[in-house]
Amino acid sequence: MRSINPATEDVIETYDEHDEPTVSARLDEAWREFESWRTKPIERREALLADVADVLRENADEYATRMTTEMGKPIEQAVAEVEKCAWVCEYYAEHAAEFLQNDRIGTVPGSKTYVSYEPIGPVLAVMPWNYPFWQVFRFAAPHITAGNVAVLKHAPNVFGCARAIESVFERAGYPSGVFTSLQIPAERVSTLIEDDRIKGVSLTGSTRAGRAVAETSGHELKPTVLELGGSDPFIVLDDAPIERAAKQGAKARTQNNGQSCIAAKRFLVHETVYDEFLERFTEEMNALTVGDPSKAQTDIGPQARADLLESLHEQVTRSVVSGATLHLGGKPLDQAGYYYPPTILTDVPDDAPAATEELFGPVATVLKVETEQEAIRVANDTPYGLGASIWTGDTERGEALTQKITAGNVFVNQVVASDPRVPFSGTKASGHGTELSHHGIQEFVTKKTIWIDEVSDSV
Template sequence: MQSRNPATADVIATYDEHDDETVEKRLAAAQNAFESWSETPMATREELLAAVADVLRSNVETYATEITREVGKPLDQAVAEVEKCAWVCEYYAQHAGEHLQDEHIGAVPGAKTYVTYEPLGPVLAIMPWNYPFWQVFRFAAPHITAGNVGVLKHAPNVLGCAQAIESIFTQAGYPDNVFTSIQISTDRVSDVIRDDRIRAVTLTGSTRAGKAVAETSGSELKPGVFELGGSDPFIVLDDAPLEKAATVGATARTQNAGQSCIAAKRFVVHTDVFDDFLDRLTAELEALTIGDPTESETDIGPQARSDLLETLHERVTASVAAGANLRLGGEPLDRPGYFYPPTILTDIPEDAPAATEELFGPVAAVFSVDSEQEAIRVANNSQYGLGASVWTTDTSRGESIAQDLEAGNVFVNQLVKSDPRVPFSGTKDSGYGAELSRHGIREFVNMKTVWIEE
């Protein structure tokens, strides 16, 4: 297992895959840790999570540098990722007990009835490379504080980040093995899911990976939360604030070099403002600086791996061959590393890859529609249903359209984002189950009814 610097293609580090004996020891240790951790008072768990936030904030540059080295994310974006991890820890340090307090329910006179929320056990978290800290802490902060223990299977190209995260929990004072990780290949994951000690599974990744993991966890009757791919529409109506929409749209498409499930990928633009918006979006993308992600002036770094760059370019090329018009970009940069420029496609046939598949890079697929109803149809014409963004000066109109969009998260006059205070989820091939807020922390607990009568 290797991690490479995507900006240079140089090998950073090589890691040994854990053998069966090592995996067995770590699962046994996780189970043993759960027995005492689940009995630890909520107040203590919250205090420890607050300590994690302190460790993150005290070492933000160190952790951000590791993210940039392994993923190629511009350093300021990596810093923002670490700070967001501290935020989610602070949120659950303040609210976990509130979200999981016993819920008293009146049933019959004289009876005491309530619902209590009890942890399940070790939870396997299969996490991706694109947000190597945030995706892990989005899982760990609520579910470990709920009394579960975490077993992380991270992507093989970000194992430096995985080890750093393990050390953070140790520095914060957590008992041994409340959070642990295993270094295994994808073909060994199903065996870990089937292990009796693993009581639940969460995955952030591709739809293909989600289906495979869900099939295994479902056959074992183990609950799961799956945040999968997305091809989010960015709807620009005829009354949209075009300057802001273009500026935010460029950010929404290119943040993390476009390697985000909730990035704006399909721009659905009313014909009345199509040319104006396209000109503005083109100007915004042309103004972005592509380069060394450690340099402060860099807006877009490299793709994270060579195979990701190749897949992205193949889909752009196939879309052009199918009839799409290449307005901007469209060729990998001739330099060391895995750099792909901001790219715009228009006049895209409905069966072209840019319309039907997730383009995981800085490629904007721009569609023209002549009505609000057509915008909704095009937006929903996707196997995915993760997020959607609507732009209009009439917020009532935007809210009405939001009700008709098939997505787990809809934002009006804002890019799609996750926030610890509100639930985050998908529909259709974008997965199921909630993360974050009160809803997310209750995914991996036993919701037990207690009924007492004299």
């Protein structure tokens, strides 16, 4: 399994696949450590997590460079990703005990009744390449601190990031086995889920991968959290702040080289402001710097792999053949590396790939809508339901519309983002289960009812 620098197409490193004895030995170690780790006071687990935040910040440049080299993320965004990982660790280091304290429930006089939150065991994390540190830490920070242990199956093109994350926990002083990384291909995940030593599964990835994991996990009766794909609408109403919406829209579409599940992908613009928005949005997209992701001035780096570049361009080409207008970009750059320029498609037919599929790259679909009602209809006319953003000068109007959009996350006058303080989840084909906040930390615990009656001599 090879890791290739997408900016140069040079091979970074070749990794040997872990054989079955190696995988089994690591699972045995994880299970043995769980029996000890679960009994440690949560205050000790919180303290170790705070140390993880320190390790991340002390080595931020090293980890950011690793991300940029392996999957092409612009270096400043990579540094910001490391900082966000430190933030989620600090958040749960401060709040985990509060979120998992016994929940006392009044029942009858003389009885003590409450709910305790108890860890379930080793939890498998199947994680993607696009946010190779953040996706792992937003899983690991809450669930390890809850008393579980983590088994990571990372994407092969970012195995170097997986090894670096292992070293973070080692440097912070975690016992061996609390965080384990496996170098295996996707084809072996089902067998891993079926293993009795795995007690739950969290996956961030495609809807196809989510269905496969859900099928196996369901058969094994194991809990899952699935954060899957998205085709997020970016709704620009007739009273929207156009300049800000255009600027933030370009950022929302192209951040992380456009390779984000919660990126704004379909721009639904009211006809009265359509021309103005398209003009400003085009200016913003055209002004972005495409180039070497290791340079601070770069806004958009390469796509993460050659096949991803090819698939993206094929979707754009099929959309144009279907009748869409290529307003900007639309052709891979003629140079080394997997570079695709900021691209805008307009006049997109309802059945074109740009309207019906997730485009995982810096390609925006801009659609004209006649009314607010049409904007909501088109926003919901997708199998996905991850995020959405609404832009309007009337926040009450925007808030009212949030109730009409079928998505797990809806933002008004702000781009969709994950934040440790609030829950993050999808609906429909975008998955199920919750990450982050106090909701997320309770996904892989047993909510155990405890009922204690006082001893009495009466019969």
